[in-house]
Amino acid sequence: MADLKKMYTTILGDHFPMDMTITFGDQTMVYRKRTWKLTQDDGTVEERGIRYGENPDQEAALYELVGGNLTLGDCRFIEPGHGLVSGIKAADMLQVGKHPGKINLTDIDNGLNIIKYLMDRPAAVILKHNNPCGAAYGKDLADAFNRANRADRIAAFGGAVVLNRPCDKATAELLSQNYLEVVCAPEFDQGTLEILGQRKNLRVxxxxxxxxxxxxxxxxFVDFKSLIDGGLIVQQSAVNSIRSAADLKPAAATWKGEEYKVEREPDAREIDDMIFGWAVEHGVTSNSVIYVKDGCTVGIGTGEQDRVGVAEIAVHKAYVKYADLLCFDTHGIPYAQLALEIQQGKRDKAQQEEIDARTKADRAGLPGSVMISDAFFPFRDGADVGINQGVSAILQAGGSARDFETIVACNEADPKVAMKFTGQRSFKH
Incomplete structure (x- = not known):
């Protein structure tokens, strides 16, 4: 077991070249491997690449685009000099903690992928295994992180946090109360590093x-997918085109000559949550359904094979996380610990029953939320999952042959549910 633990903290090293050139016909893109010269506790300087790949026995390297450009058709791809994760310098690693590996960097990258659409207000995204587990706006940065963290305290354990404003002391105090792998921000105010330094393994x-x-x-950017036979699938990266109310499309359909349309229009709060939710959805592995409310995620369902199933999973997760939050607020311990202590005879079962009853009565905070689906509902059953939990509005791609069914479901709901189409799918694999 000691060797296994050591494996997770050992820098594997790699045999990848310092420079890599990719040629697209007569166009060339040049990449350079990113390494960092870091001063150790004993004063020695060591040059390191990333710790390892997805697993400790996989060599890996990080490359930054440093030369060349690419234009294909009407699409002009990102140019050199715009490095984010690939542009991190040794001086930017304000606290190294455990040296970063591939998963840490891809979590930061997907956090940036989401939060780039949320720059108008203080916002925070917490990620685990390249999926957001909590995302929120806030009246200030500390409030944004607190809301994102409380959306899913369980999954946030060991997560990566991306902040879109300089980290201040109030936010640092909240961050330091959690076990996190990475905290990323545009800057860190004076005194914050001393607070965050309480967590020695934290990467800042x-x-x-x-x-x-x-x-x-x-x-x-050019998005590569490597195949097991050594082949490649190359695609353009996705762009979120739903950035304002004007980008939303009416939920309408025709079936056997009859016209169907949603009878209730979303209000301003629901539209705001639609725009926010679609931005978060942009970074969620498909098939996915999420629920958002007042600029904060309530339940996130990721990577399922069927849409009704992922809608149900997102509801289940919302209930689990809500009960855990109630337990933490009431008793200062996670729900799982409460259940264990009841089983051990250390607590009264009435404490758990009270939390369960309140979670059920509150329906995990889902009533009034907006349901976001990264693609169309092939049948109304997926939308019915959210409607039965009290969602007030739905945003989906539209384009199903049976869109009329989902429209009918919204109109039959009491109270009626608003719905808009994006006309854009947001798959991410």
């Missing part, structure tokens, strides 16, 4: 360009 990373992240909204 500054990304200078993060304050200009909104500029990356329209940037495209």
């Amino acid at each position: 990373v500054r990304i200078d360009r993060l304050d200009r992240l909104a500029e990356f909204e329209k940037f495209r």
Whole structure:
């Protein structure tokens, strides 16, 4: 077991070259491997690449685009000089903690992928295994992180946090109360590093360009998928085109010559949550359904094979996380610990029954939320899952042959449920 633990903290090293050139016909893109010269506790300087890949026995390297450009058709891809994760310098690793590996960097990257659409207000995204587990706006940065963390305290354990404003002392105090792997922000105010330093294994990373992240909204990059036979699938990166109410489309359909349309229009709060939710959805592994309310995630369902199933999973997760939060607020311990202590005879079962009853009565905070689906509902059953939990509005891609069924479901609901189409799918694999 000692060797296994050591494996997770050992820097594997790699045999990848310092430079890599990719040629697209007569166009060339040049990449350089990112390494960091870091001063150790004993004063020696060591040059390191990333710790390892997805697992400790996989060599890995990080490359930054440093030369060349690419234009394919009408698409001009991102140019050199715009490095974010690939541009992290040794001076930006304000606290190294455990040296970062591939998963840490891809979590930061997907956090940036989401938060680049949320730059107008203080916001925080917490990620685990390249999926958001909590995302929120806030009246200030500390409030944004607190809301994101309380959306899913369980999954946030050991997560990566991306903040879109300089980290202040109030936010640092909240961060230091959690076990986290990475905290990333455009800057860290004076005194915050001493607070965050209470967590010795925490990686604290500054990304200078993060304050200009909104500029990356329209940037495209080349997205590679490697196949087991050594082949490649290459695609343009996705762009979120739903950025305002004007981008939303009416939920209407025709079936056997009859016209169907949603009878209730979303209000301003629901539209705001639609825009926010679609931005978060942009970074969630498909098939996915999420629920958001007042600029904060309530339940996130990721990576399922069927849409009704993922809608149900997101509801189940919302109930589990809500009960855990109630337990923590009431008794100062996680729900799982409460259940264990009841089983051990250390607590009264009435404490658990009270939390369960309140969670059921509150329906885990789902009533009034907006249901977001990254693609169309092939049948109304997926939408019915959310409607039965009291969602007030739905945002989905539209385009199903049976869109009329979901429209009918919204109109039959009491009270009626608003719905809009995006006309855009948001799959991510």
